[in-house]
Amino acid sequence: MPELATGNARQSGEGEETLLPDAHTTEPVPESETVSGVQVGMVCIGIAITLPALYTGGAIATGLGLGPGVLAMLLAAALLSLMSVPSALVGVRTRLTSYMIIEHVFGWLGAKIVNACLAVTLLGWYAVTAELFGRTLGIAAAEYLGFTLPEWLWILVSSGLVTVTTIFGFKALDRLALVAVPLLVLFLCWVVLEALGQRPLFELLAIPGEGMGFTEGVSILIGAMIVNVVLMPDLARYARRGRDAFVAASLGNGGGIVVATLLAMIPALAFGVLDPMRHFAAVGAGFAAFLALVFATWTTNGVNLYSTGLVAGSALRKLRYGPITLASSVVGTALALWGVADRLTDFLIVLGLVVPPVAGVYLSRYFLLGQRDFASARLAQRPAIEVVPFAACMTAGLLSLLAWTLGISATGILPLESLLLSAGLYLAGERLFGAARR
Numbered sequence: 001m002p003e004l005a006t007g008n009a010r011q012s013g014e015g016e017e018t019l020l021p022d023a024h025t026t027e028p029v030p031e032s033e034t035v036s037g038v039q040v041g042m043v044c045i046g047i048a049i050t051l052p053a054l055y056t057g058g059a060i061a062t063g064l065g066l067g068p069g070v071l072a073m074l075l076a077a078a079l080l081s082l083m084s085v086p087s088a089l090v091g092v093r094t095r096l097t098s099y100m101i102i103e104h105v106f107g108w109l110g111a112k113i114v115n116a117c118l119a120v121t122l123l124g125w126y127a128v129t130a131e132l133f134g135r136t137l138g139i140a141a142a143e144y145l146g147f148t149l150p151e152w153l154w155i156l157v158s159s160g161l162v163t164v165t166t167i168f169g170f171k172a173l174d175r176l177a178l179v180a181v182p183l184l185v186l187f188l189c190w191v192v193l194e195a196l197g198q199r200p201l202f203e204l205l206a207i208p209g210e211g212m213g214f215t216e217g218v219s220i221l222i223g224a225m226i227v228n229v230v231l232m233p234d235l236a237r238y239a240r241r242g243r244d245a246f247v248a249a250s251l252g253n254g255g256g257i258v259v260a261t262l263l264a265m266i267p268a269l270a271f272g273v274l275d276p277m278r279h280f281a282a283v284g285a286g287f288a289a290f291l292a293l294v295f296a297t298w299t300t301n302g303v304n305l306y307s308t309g310l311v312a313g314s315a316l317r318k319l320r321y322g323p324i325t326l327a328s329s330v331v332g333t334a335l336a337l338w339g340v341a342d343r344l345t346d347f348l349i350v351l352g353l354v355v356p357p358v359a360g361v362y363l364s365r366y367f368l369l370g371q372r373d374f375a376s377a378r379l380a381q382r383p384a385i386e387v388v389p390f391a392a393c394m395t396a397g398l399l400s401l402l403a404w405t406l407g408i409s410a411t412g413i414l415p416l417e418s419l420l421l422s423a424g425l426y427l428a429g430e431r432l433f434g435a436a437r438r
Contacts, residue, residue: 044252215412
């Protein structure tokens with residue numbers, strides 16, 4: 001999941017730049033703190049390599065088969081890049097966070113409601129990752145330590161660790177991610193090579209899929225990254241210029257889904273299980289591989305929880321960050337204990353239905369209506385809720401959910417349809433009810 005729109009590019013002691021969530025929350029990022037598009041894109045790729053993404057890649061491979069799965073992945077990557085580039089351009093041109101852009105478009109009260117909805121999706125990501133993290137700890141304990149405990153207990157342990165460190169040591173988690181994520185990628189690449197050594201590629205290509213539809217697979221993969229698309233301005237605002245935004249969006253979201261999916265597809269088919277920890281065990285990976293997976297997941301879910309607290313806090317400003325984050329953790333842990341990860345594909349499809357309308361509206365306003373004045377002074381002139389964009393966004397989300405439940409789709413690629421529907425409704429609403437206030 002993405003680190004939310006409150007980041008600040010800071011210099012570490014060794015001179016590298018990292019994006020830390022502690023400044024420029026309501027003002028443009030200064031030019032002096034901008035970085036290259038490749039740097040922003042690599043941050044996005046690191047964010048994309050998560051336990052849920054690895055499970056999703058494995059599910060796509062087993063559901064479609066390797067050949068169709070790779071085609072679905074490439075189509076999803078192309079569509080994610082197509083949707084991400086405009087979002088990144090908005091970020092690099094305004095230098096504002098997603099929250100500030102949303103507030104300009106939907107009004108201050110409308111932004112609170114939209115961000116409350118986004119907080120729910122982020123909380124879902126936290127819950128999914130907490131459950132898979134607990135499962136991973138259980139597998140590792142059995143493999144390396146020779147004892148087993150109930151999965152629910154491991155979920156509680158993992159969620160507790162993430163919660164404590166997120167509230168009291170988030171910056172330390174950020175530094176840990178700089179080491180843990182690259183190490184995890186190296187170990188995953190090793191697993192892929194070992195898997196191909198045990199089962200050649202032609203054997204894996206011959207394994208049939210289990211009945212998943214091609215466009216369903218594309219929708220699931222897009223759903224896994226769709227929040228990153230909507231919140232792309234949060235990181236793209238650090239890119240130096242337009243071409244850097246293009247590189248960051250294409251490399252980050254398009255490349256991110258390719259890397260995460262490929263690293264999961266081949267081991268899942270070769271070993272017949274989805275759990276990355278079991279893949280490590282199958283190739284005899286040592287304790288270091290387990291630590292890389294644990295610490296990478298720890299930092300990722302710390303970002304999920306931190307982001308949930310920030311977004312919820314933007315909607316409930318009278319409450320402090322600590323209590324909001326703790327309450328989010330309790331709710332997310334309850335969802336993890338309920339077994340939300342067992343419904344991962346449905347969760348990703350729902351994300352691909354309800355999140356794209358936010359981007360559909362603000363991109364239409366910026367590019368198609370040409371309303372690009374995002375100066376702070378303009379906020380005071382706007383109503384609490386901008387009715388037309390708010391209604392278009394909510395209506396598109398509800399209609400998309402209804403169409404999915406009824407099995408109605410023009411292309412089968414639900415996230416793209418949802419985004420286009422919201423854009424169409426917004427533009428039609430502006431035409432019927434007058435130009436949006438500037």
